[in-house]
Amino acid sequence: MNAKMYTRDDMIELLRKHGINPTHQRIEIAYALFSKQEHLSADQILAIVNTKHSETSKATVYNTLNLFVEKKLIREVIVDPSKVFYDPNTYEHHHFYDVVSGHLTDIDAADFKISGLPQLPAGVITEGIDIIVRIRPQGVAA
Amino acid sequence: MNAKMYTRDDMIELLRKHGINPTHQRIEIAYALFSKQEHLSADQILAIVNTKHSETSKATVYNTLNLFVEKKLIREVIVDPSKVFYDPNTYEHHHFYDVVSGHLTDIDAADFKISGLPQLPAGVITEGIDIIVRIRPQGVAA
DNA sequence: CCAATTATTGGACTTTGTCTAATGATTTCA
DNA sequence: TGAAATCATTAGACAAAGTCCAATAATTGG
Structure with missing residues (x-):
């Protein structure tokens, strides 16, 4: 609920802390999730990171989200049969x-x-x- | 857990009780679910009702399962992002x-x-x- | 700076599920 | 009964989410 402001540098630190190599695309995807503090689906994230000009492919978004889940940076929320939501809040x-x-x-x-x-x-x-x-x-x- | 034996006539009664017209295909689909007393996915049900010879189309299986859910004969279980399971046990x-x-x-x-x-x-x-x-x-x- | 590793990519592919338009079966009730 | 209306089923086209692959690009370590 707290509207904490995140910078891209925060994301780099966060990724490193989870043993993830902070590439451009990964930073942007993490930033999209954490700065919104919302439950987003893969296609929403794909749209957000490509708003200005196309920078990240669909494959990378999926790869990255799965990696984040595996490294426990984010959580999957399975409530809708048609799509998975990703949740940046890992607090119980x-x-x-x-x-x-x-x-x-x-x-x-x-x-x-x-x-x-x-x-x-x-x-x-x-x-x-x-x-x-x-x-x-x-x-x-x- | 109780291995209650169901007949197709039981299914007809059950369908009627829920305001569902008991057609051939619906009886078979209900029978597949209730006699197994298991959590089946749509494609598993499709396979079961067509074991002997093809009798029911994919469209009908999906139509029917959605109808059953709507009429509260069965419940959807959403745990796997890739498919929905259907649960004949409506007890809480x-x-x-x-x-x-x-x-x-x-x-x-x-x-x-x-x-x-x-x-x-x-x-x-x-x-x-x-x-x-x-x-x-x-x-x-x- | 080179080689090795790691990441990204477009696009083909798979799977689950929906939609459509046509056909078939049932019901209604005059 | 029998014609019309309603309801159910169907094949197959389609849609959307997600995976896979082989090629390319970026990064890293020595």
Whole structure:
């Protein structure tokens, strides 16, 4: 929620901190995500980084986003069957998903009081828990 | 988990109960889902209903699954960016998702003790809460 | 500065899912 | 019953998201 201002230099530092070589394209993609502080899809990011003149290819955007996810710089949010959203906020949190507008909003993990967890199947470890609260504007029909 | 045996007649009754005209194809698709009691994707269902000889088109499978979801006969499960799973179990429950094998398992809603819910944004209603516990076999690397 | 590695690229390709226009099946009710 | 209206199915074209590939470009380390 805090509208922290990021510079491209911040991005370089951030990438290095995650063991990612800070190339031009990667800096721009990171900058798009972190300066907006929003949940963007790959095609939105592609559009943003190419607003002035085409600078980054589709392949690079996908490569880079997957790399960022792998290096835990960002998180994938899977709520819409048709596209993945990328979330620059890696602090533990969950999501409201407006099924009408497609808009995603953060929920602080602390706002969920989960006092009991289900028994894990044998031999597995937990990767993470994703909670999606699907919402709809009052009065808008299903 | 209970391995209830379903007949095609059960499917006809079930479809009628949900206001769905029980056609041949719809009966077969419902039967595939309910007799397996598993989470199937559209292409798996297409394969199942056409095992003996081709009887149902891709368009019909998609039409029918969307209709079933709309009529709340089944539920969509969105965990994998590449495909939707359909879940014949409409009882309130959540999911384990094995990120390595792609396998889905049910979690009874009662096994989660959620004692606090986040404040909803103004003017919206809740459609439902989806909880995905992402798991991975112990020892298998990320 | 050269060689080796690493990154980017356009475009072909794959997969999931939708759309369309035509056909086929059912229902309605005069 | 039988003609019209409605509803369901179909093949195949299409769309969109994402991957793959082989070639080129940039970067890095010695």
